Amino acid sequence: MKYYGHLRRHDTDSIQKRILEGKIDGRRGRGRRRQTWLGNIQETSQMKMCEVCETALDRQRWRTVTAHLRDGMAPT
Helix, strand or coil: CCHHHHHHHCCCCCCCCCCCCHHCCCCCCCCCCCCCHHHHHHHHCCCCCCCCCCHHCCHHHHHHHHHHHHHCCCCC
């Protein structure tokens, strides 16, 4: 969670941010859907992805959210 916040605040030209936000063309195989890192962050934080992105840009708020997750409490 902390690393995601770090990447969201990173420069727009970084390779890590391009990989994080990138999409891959093509089709997936049959079977259960694969879990994604962003999906796990959304599930863990119990927030919509747009809220997660906005919160990660504010370092102090992101620290508060991740601290509450560590304690097992729901984020505010």
